[in-house]
Structure formats: structure tokens, C-alpha cells
Amino acid sequence: MDEKILEVxxxxxxxxxxxxxxxxxxxxxxxxxxxxxxxLAGETGxxxxxxxxxxxxxxxxxxxxxxxxxxxxxxDLLKISEKEYNLIRGKEINAIFQDPHTxxxxxxxxxxxxxxxxxxxxDSLKNSSKIDIKKLDEIMVSALKDVKMPAVDRVLRMYPxxxxxxxxxxxxxxxxxxxxxxxxxxxxxxxxxxxTIQAQVLEIxxxxxxxxxxxxxxxxxxxxxxxxxCQKVAIMYAGRIVEYGRVSEVFRxxxxxxxxxxxxxxxxxxxxxxxxxxxxxxxxxxxxxxGCTFHPRCPYAMEICKRQSPRPSYVKERxxxxxxxx
Amino acid sequence: MEHDDILxxxxxxxKYFPIYGGILQRxxxxxxxxxDASFYIRKGETLGLVGxxxxxxxxxxxxxxxxxxxxxxxxxxxxSDITNIKGSELKKYRRKAxxxxxxxxxxxxxxxxxxxxxxxxxxxxxxxxxxxxxxxLKLMEKVGLSEEHLYRFPxxxxxxxxxxxxxxxxxxxxxxxxxxxEPTASLDVSVQAQVLDLLKELQEKYNYxxxxxxxxxxxxxxxxxxxxxxxxxxxxxxxxxxxxFNKAEHPYTQALLKSVPIPDPEVKxxxxxxxxxxxxxxxxxxxxxxADRCPYVMDICKNEMPPVESIGDEHKVRCWLVNKK
Ligand SMILES: Nc1ncnc2c1ncn2[C@@H]1O[C@H](COP(=O)(O)OP(=O)(O)OP(=O)(O)O)[C@@H](O)[C@H]1O
Ligand SMILES: Nc1ncnc2c1ncn2[C@@H]1O[C@H](COP(=O)(O)OP(=O)(O)O)[C@@H](O)[C@H]1O
Ligand code: SF4
Ligand code: SF4
Ligand SMILES: [Mg+2]
Ligand SMILES: [Mg+2]
Numbered sequence: 001m002d003e004k005i006l007e008v009x010x011x012x013x014x015x016x017x018x019x020x021x022x023x024x025x026x027x028x029x030x031x032x033x034x035x036x037x038x039x040l041a042g043e044t045g046x047x048x049x050x051x052x053x054x055x056x057x058x059x060x061x062x063x064x065x066x067x068x069x070x071x072x073x074x075x076d077l078l079k080i081s082e083k084e085y086n087l088i089r090g091k092e093i094n095a096i097f098q099d100p101h102t103x104x105x106x107x108x109x110x111x112x113x114x115x116x117x118x119x120x121x122x123d124s125l126k127n128s129s130k131i132d133i134k135k136l137d138e139i140m141v142s143a144l145k146d147v148k149m150p151a152v153d154r155v156l157r158m159y160p161x162x163x164x165x166x167x168x169x170x171x172x173x174x175x176x177x178x179x180x181x182x183x184x185x186x187x188x189x190x191x192x193x194x195x196t197i198q199a200q201v202l203e204i205x206x207x208x209x210x211x212x213x214x215x216x217x218x219x220x221x222x223x224x225x226x227x228x229x230c231q232k233v234a235i236m237y238a239g240r241i242v243e244y245g246r247v248s249e250v251f252r253x254x255x256x257x258x259x260x261x262x263x264x265x266x267x268x269x270x271x272x273x274x275x276x277x278x279x280x281x282x283x284x285x286x287x288x289x290x291g292c293t294f295h296p297r298c299p300y301a302m303e304i305c306k307r308q309s310p311r312p313s314y315v316k317e318r319x320x321x322x323x324x325x326x
Numbered sequence: 327m328e329h330d331d332i333l334x335x336x337x338x339x340x341k342y343f344p345i346y347g348g349i350l351q352r353x354x355x356x357x358x359x360x361x362d363a364s365f366y367i368r369k370g371e372t373l374g375l376v377g378x379x380x381x382x383x384x385x386x387x388x389x390x391x392x393x394x395x396x397x398x399x400x401x402x403x404x405x406s407d408i409t410n411i412k413g414s415e416l417k418k419y420r421r422k423a424x425x426x427x428x429x430x431x432x433x434x435x436x437x438x439x440x441x442x443x444x445x446x447x448x449x450x451x452x453x454x455x456x457x458x459x460x461x462x463l464k465l466m467e468k469v470g471l472s473e474e475h476l477y478r479f480p481x482x483x484x485x486x487x488x489x490x491x492x493x494x495x496x497x498x499x500x501x502x503x504x505x506x507x508e509p510t511a512s513l514d515v516s517v518q519a520q521v522l523d524l525l526k527e528l529q530e531k532y533n534y535x536x537x538x539x540x541x542x543x544x545x546x547x548x549x550x551x552x553x554x555x556x557x558x559x560x561x562x563x564x565x566x567x568x569x570x571f572n573k574a575e576h577p578y579t580q581a582l583l584k585s586v587p588i589p590d591p592e593v594k595x596x597x598x599x600x601x602x603x604x605x606x607x608x609x610x611x612x613x614x615x616x617a618d619r620c621p622y623v624m625d626i627c628k629n630e631m632p633p634v635e636s637i638g639d640e641h642k643v644r645c646w647l648v649n650k651k
Binding site: 043044164165166167194195196197198199200202203221222223224225226227228229247248251252261262263265266267268269270272273275276277278281282 | 378379484485486487514515516517518519520522523541543544545547548571581582583584585586587588589590591592593597599600601603604
């Protein structure tokens with residue numbers, strides 16, 4: 001039996017802005033099993049990062065969770081106090097972002113920062129059998145060796161700007177995996193890297209994920225990265241997950257018209273294809289279209305699509321939100 | 327053949343940027359941004375210029391539109407040497423060669439409507455006198471926008487529409503040669519396809535010549551007839567695109583092709599991971615620029631520049647391995 005580690009239920013998040021209320025997430029449902037990598041894909045503004053930030057409870061000031069639950073190992077993360085969450089964040093759930101600069105402080109060495117991060121988790125590690133927090137140096141060195149960092153001792157003494165983009169992202173991986181969390185949220189971790197370096201970083205991430213049996217939500221707009229890294233994939237559109245299933249199934253036979261459109265719009269490096277664009281643009285989430293939010297761009301749109309938003313349908317293990325399947 | 331119909335040709339282009347340091351701000355070294363770029367483009371053709379970030383692609387593009395002076399090398403346009411042209415000749419060339427950058431925000435004035443941006447460039451080049459508005463309207467149709475978009479500011483357009491507006495403005499001066507620097511890198515895939523198809527369609531209709539600068543190999547495969555691969559400021563392989571994807575000979579090209587993630591879980595690639603990262607180009611290249619990452623490196627590679635080997639019709643490689651074969 002698969003062990004469910006995360007379950008997001010009907011999550012709705014709004015941003016309150018001068019333009020009005022941005023309905024960023026409109027009922028997101030998601031689950032993740034232990035040791036699985038889930039790819040979260042979709043175009044800019046579809047809600048990938050907001051989903052990740054909600055789980056991490058790092059939403060900006062002007063955002064509100066207006067509805068929904070996020071169960072992590074059976075507890076609703078939205079119901080616990082900040083103090084309780086602090087025992088989880090970093091230790092049980094960790095994050096990697098696209099730009100390491102938002103996380104690494106330029107005026108401290110890697111060692112100073114890594115140490116501080118570990119020390120701040122002291123309380124959550126009091127009863128850990130796996131990690132002895134007193135052996136700080138050992139933890140840091142082994143974490144950096146885990147990510148195949150050359151010259152670990154030298155790197156520890158360096159400042160972030162002295163490291164190349166790929167090396168910085170390895171440091172982020174080392175920090176994220178150092179306390180062997182159960183869940184890692186990686187938001188576009190390799191988007192800023194060149195392909196040969198992206199390949200190195202993804203390889204290391206997969207290796208560590210297998211080694212520690214970590215569950216990972218990999219946020220990316222690159223379907224190629226998902227095909228090569230993930231077991232499951234969720235396709236987001238306008239704040240909802242419109243299709244969810246096994247990577248092998250969804251890529252071979254996409255069901256949702258938006259997923260189909262995305263796949264057909266991709267030029268490929270390995271074979272010659274004729275690409276087809278999706279007409280129109282992503283909707284404004286202050287006043288989203290009625291019914292199915294994809295209907296203005298959908299080649300299969302029917303009368304009902306304008307009036308009624310589709311409910312999730314299940315086709316074997318696959319979830320799809322589209323009137324064609326209900 | 328190489329000599330038919332060539333519009334643009336560059337030979338051994340170099341660009342070194344001085345690094346200033348100390349209290350006197352003297353030159354303390356150089357960034358060897360471009361060490362050797364050599365290629366030609368036929369009229370109506372698309373040449374892909376591919377390489378990782380920092381490999382010198384944008385610098386080559388900027389030299390080609392004369393935003394930057396080369397440190398060495400020659401540029402030919404329609405067979406005449408334009409490396410050192412000045413005055414009215416330069417002005418004429420600047421109209422024929424236009425560059426489109428990755429970030430459409432950077433190329434449009436945020437305080438001007440699209441209409442004003444387009445009419446401004448027409449006025450600078452004294453084109454379409456009295457007919458500016460009508461021509462702007464025609465350009466909008468050309469790039470798949472409508473009249474209402476003329477009255478919008480850049481921030482009131484979506485990413486794809488904005489890039490179309492940038493293309494419209496570049497076309498306003500009736501260029502022949504377009505340098506497209508990562509034209510779709512800031513766009514979502516569904517919109518990227520729109521822009522790529524627009525570029526293809528415009529080329530078919532009006533015979534524009536493109537230099538497509540990108541790090542996206544899938545995009546190159548989709549729209550360029552021939553491709554040049556650069557590494558650390560130096561071209562290492564050039565070939566018709568089809569042949570390059572089927573039988574790349576340079577170890578760096580092979581590594582690039584095997585590193586691109588393929589959006590099909592059923593495709594099993596044999597992994598060919600290379601370690602390391604491209605170095606900062608603050609020392610001149612000695613020997614092969616790829617030597618410190620190449621899994622096949624030999625002694626000779628570190629000390630002597632590999633010679634150019636021709637291995638097929640218009641397929642050339644610079645690698646000692648190929649030379650030894
Ligand atoms: N701080 C904020 N204030 C107002 N709106 C916001 C804020 N952050 C995000 N949003 C809005 O929430 C929606 C979802 O944004 P999100 O960042 O999750 O997109 P994304 O899928 O991660 O996109 P990308 O691929 O560009 O990273 C968008 O409409 C966005 O404009
Ligand atoms: N104006 C400049 N001054 C100093 N260095 C520059 C300048 N422009 C580019 N460079 C450097 O030259 C190298 C090549 O840059 P660029 O042509 O932008 O590469 P690419 O477009 O392939 O990413 C990089 O190391 C870059 O930092
Ligand atoms: S519900 Fe209707 S409009 Fe929406 S994706 Fe399905 S067919 Fe298209
Ligand atoms: S010349 Fe040598 S180092 Fe350079 S690519 Fe060829 S084998 Fe590798
Ligand atoms: Mg995001
Ligand atoms: Mg560039």
C-alpha cells in the first residue's frame with residue numbers, strides 16, 4: 001500500500017491587491033505518496049508557486065487561505081500554531097527555490113549560514129534518532145558530500161557569490177536534505193541553470209531522494225524535466241489542477257484539452273515535430289471566465305462549459321476536470 | 327555551396343572587454359567574451375547560434391548590429407566589408423540589421439504606446455512619411471495584432487503580444503536581417519509556439535534572414551536550417567541542423583544534446599553527463615576551450631588549439647579526436 005504523506009483538499013487562496021481580489025488558487029486537490037516525486041506544471045501565473053508556498057506556510061502578507069485543508073502525515077498544517085509549524089519547517093518539510101540568493105545571505109560564509117540553519121532546528125531534533133545535532137560539522141560535511149561537492153572544506157569557507165550557479169544550487173540541495181525531511185518543495189530549482197548543469201543537479205536530487213525516500217513536489221514549467229524526473233504529474237491552469245496522474249500515462253495519453261495543447265505546443269530536441277500553439281492567453285484571475293476557465297481557449301468547448309465548472313472525473317488512476325469526461 | 331547568396335559573414339570575430347581595477351581604475355585584465363566566432367548566413371536562411379550562458383552569443387549579436395566594436399575579425403554584409411563603416415553607410419546598415427532581445431520590456435519604452443514606439447523608429451529613419459499610421463496598422467496585422475493594440479502601453483499586453491509588438495517595431499524599418507536573441511525565452515510554451523510560427527511565416531513571405539541566438543536546442547531544431555555551437559567564446563561545431571542532431575561530432579555538442587530533457591517518459595536516453603561548469607572567461611583560451619570538462623581530453627588538447635576539420639557538406643568541427651580519426 002502506498003503511504004499517503006500529503007493531502008491538499010479544496011485549497012483556495014486569494015491575494016488582496018489594488019486591482020481587486022486575485023483568486024490565485026480556486027480549489028486545489030492533490031495527494032502525494034511517500035518517496036514519490038510529483039511534478040507540478042503549468043504556465044506562468046497558474047498557481048504553482050502559491051501552492052508550494054501554502055504548504056510551506058510562507059504566503060506573503062496580502063494573501064489569505066480562504067478555504068481548504070493541507071494534511072501532512074495526518075495533521076492539518078493550516079490549523080497548527082506557528083510555533084508548532086516551526087518544529088516541522090526545515091526538519092520535516094523543506095524547500096529549494098530557483099534563486100538561491102533569496103535564501104543565502106551574501107555577507108556570511110556557507111558554513112556560518114548552514115550552521116545557523118541547523119542550530120535553529122535544534123528543538124525539533126531533540127528526540128531524533130537519525131541526527132545528532134551536536135555533531136554539526138559532521139552533518140554539514142556529509143550533506144555536502146551527498147551532493148558531490150568537490151573540496152568541501154574550501155566551500156564551507158566561501159561566500160555565496162564565490163560559487164557558480166550550479167554549485168550554489170548544490171549547497172541548497174545539501175541544506176534541504178541535511179535533516180532528511182519527509183517532504184521537499186523544489187520551486188524551479190534548475191530553471192536558471194544551463195542544460196548540462198541542470199542535468200547534474202537533477203541527477204543529484206534524484207539520488208538523494210531515493211537514498212532518503214523523500215517525497216518531492218517539483219515545480220517547473222518544463223515538461224521535459226518532469227518526464228525525466230517525476231512519477232506523477234499535476235497540470236495546473238488558472239488556480240486549479242486540471243489533470244493529475246502517472247507521468248507515463250499522462251504523457252502518452254493526455255486527456256484534458258489544455259494538457260493536450262501544452263504537449264502539442266512543445267518543439268522537441270529529439271525528433272521533428274509540427275508545433276501547434278494554444279490560441280489566446282491565460283485568464284486574469286481577478287475576473288476569471290465563467291464555467292470552465294479554459295473555455296475561451298478550448299477547441300472542444302461546449303455550451304455547458306461556459307456555464308458550469310467541471311467537477312473532477314476519475315478515469316482509472318487519472319483525475320481530469322473537464323466536461324468531456326463527466 | 328558556401329558562396330551562393332551569402333548575406334552575412336563573420337570571420338574570426340573577437341571581443342575582449344577590459345576589466346578596470348585599483349584606485350586609478352586601470353585595465354587590470356580582460357574578459358575574453360568572444361575568442362573566435364566565424365560563420366555565414368544565406369539570404370532567407372535561419373542560422374542558429376547555440377551555447378550556454380556566457381558563451382558570447384549576445385556579444386556576437388551586439389557586434390553584428392554595431393552596438394559593440396569587435397576587438398578583432400571582420401564582418402561582411404552582401405560581400406562588402408562593413409567592419410569599420412561610419413556615417414551614412416553605418417546608418418543605412420543599422421536600418422537593414424535589427425536585433426530583438428529576450429525581454430520585450432527592455433526593448434519598448436514603458437511610457438510610450440505601441441503606436442508611438444513604432445512611429446518613432448519610422449521617423450528616426452525617415453520612412454513612410456505621412457503614411458506612418460497606416461503602415462503601423464499594416465505591421466500590426468503582419469504580426470497578428472489588431473488596431474486596438476496600437477493604443478496600449480507595453481504593460482497592458484501579454485508576454486506574447488508584447489514580443490509581437492517588438493517584432494512589429496523591428497519590421498517597421500524594413501530590415502533584411504534580424505538577430506533574434508532568445509526571442510521566446512521569456513514566454514510560456516503555448517505562446518512560444520505562436521511567436522516561432524510567426525517568425526517562420528514572416529520569413530517565408532518576406533525572405534528575412536535570421537540569426538537565432540538561443541540556448542534552447544528544441545527551438546533551434548524547429549526553426550533553423552544550420553547551426554553553430556559556441557563554447558567559451560569560440561565556435562566548436564557547425565553543421566546543417568538535421569545532421570547536427572543526428573551525428574554531432576564534438577564532445578560538447580554531444581553532451582548538450584544528451585542533457586536536454588525530453589518530454590516523453592518512454593524515450594530512454596543514454597546519459598552522458600559532463601562534470602564541471604564553464605569557467606569565467608578571464609583568461610584567454612589556450613588549446614581546446616572544452617578541455618577541462620571533456621571526458622576524452624588528451625594532452626594535446628590542453629596546449630594546442632584543435633584545427634578545423636571538415637567532415638561533411640558544411641559540417642565542420644574543431645576537436646583533436648576528430649582530427650585523429
Ligand atoms: N504577492 C502577490 N500579490 C498578488 N498576486 C499574486 C502574488 N503572488 C502571486 N500572485 C498571483 O497569484 C497567481 C498565481 O501565482 P504563482 O506565483 O503561483 O504562479 P506560478 O504558477 O508559480 O507562475 P510562474 O511559472 O510564473 O512562477 C498569479 O495570478 C499571480 O499574479
Ligand atoms: N559590456 C560588457 N562588459 C564586460 N563584460 C561583458 C559585457 N558584455 C558581456 N560580457 C561578458 O562576456 C561574456 C559573454 O557574454 P554574452 O555574450 O552576454 O554571453 P551569452 O549571450 O552567450 O550568454 C560573459 O562572461 C559576460 O559576462
Ligand atoms: S470543460 Fe469544456 S472548455 Fe473546459 S476543457 Fe473541457 S471541453 Fe474544454
Ligand atoms: S579537442 Fe580534446 S578536449 Fe577538446 S573536445 Fe576534442 S577531445 Fe575534448
Ligand atoms: Mg512560480
Ligand atoms: Mg545572452
